[in-house]
Amino acid sequence: xxxxxxxxxxxxxxxxxxxxxxxxxxxxxxxxxxxxxQDCRKEPKLLMSVYSSGNxxxxxxxxxxxxxxxxxxxxxxxxxxDSATYLCVxxxxxxxxxxxxxxxxxxxxxx
Amino acid sequence: xxVVSQHPSRVICKSGTxxxxxxxxxxxxxxxxxxYRQFPKQSLMLxxxxxxxxKATYEQGVEKDKFLINHxxxxxxxxxxxxxxxxxxxxxxxxxxxYNEQFFGPGTRLTVL
Numbered sequence: 001x002x003x004x005x006x007x008x009x010x011x012x013x014x015x016x017x018x019x020x021x022x023x024x025x026x027x028x029x030x031x032x033x034x035x036x037x038q039d040c041r042k043e044p045k046l047l048m049s050v051y052s053s054g055n056x057x058x059x060x061x062x063x064x065x066x067x068x069x070x071x072x073x074x075x076x077x078x079x080x081x082d083s084a085t086y087l088c089v090x091x092x093x094x095x096x097x098x099x100x101x102x103x104x105x106x107x108x109x110x111x
Numbered sequence: 112x113x114v115v116s117q118h119p120s121r122v123i124c125k126s127g128t129x130x131x132x133x134x135x136x137x138x139x140x141x142x143x144x145x146x147y148r149q150f151p152k153q154s155l156m157l158x159x160x161x162x163x164x165x166k167a168t169y170e171q172g173v174e175k176d177k178f179l180i181n182h183x184x185x186x187x188x189x190x191x192x193x194x195x196x197x198x199x200x201x202x203x204x205x206x207x208x209x210y211n212e213q214f215f216g217p218g219t220r221l222t223v224l
Contacts, residue, residue, distance in 0.1 A: 034213075041202075041220075042217070042218070043204055043215040043217050044155065044204075044215050045215070046212060046213075046214075049212070087154070087155070098157070098160070099145060099157065099206070099208075099213055101147075101154050101156075102154060103153070104154055
């Protein structure tokens with residue numbers, strides 16, 4: 001089983017739609033969780049951190065379920081500019097802080 | 112947010128040559144930096160963890176003698192691809208972290224002819 005698993009997609013959704021991505025992780029000791037956005041041929045950029053209590057930033061909502069070992073990202077009212085690959089990132093425990101990326105989920109918002 | 116730079120952004124070289132890529136944290140100190148590689152349509156794969164003042168830690172399957180890492184100061188890590196071959200052509204990205212957040216360099220696209 002991969003350390004971090006994501007559905008690579010692509011998810012093709014119309015403008016204005018709501019879309020959700022899930023990501024599962026295998027290490028129950030994982031410490032921190034993030035969603036990054038990566039545009040084509042660019043470096044990843046932090047979209048939002050994921051907390052046990054949930055995290056909302058405008059149209060974006062991230063949630064963590066430690067019991068089931070998954071995190072989710074919900075995008076409401078999709079915009080064309082949301083088209084990108086969304087990477088699930090999990091960091092390890094302890095001082096090593098190993099960072100593991102999911103393969104990314106590609107989102108294409110269609111006019 | 113914090114800034115991480117990489118140089119060069121793009122390099123084309125002949126097979127058999129060595130290529131050095133620099134990663135700098137511009138406004139913070141980083142005792143640890145990470146080097147990743149991303150092949151087309153694939154995820155970022157961690158290659159190694161660069162530790163200031165000590166040896167790098169390499170992930171399984173990454174040859175330490177081929178990918179030399181030097182983390183000589185708290186703001187600079189270098190990755191040298193030695194005797195590069197066409198299969199080393201890839202997008203190389205570094206990152207450095209503060210408070211659990213990773214900041215990424217813009218990446219270096221390496222093409223080996």
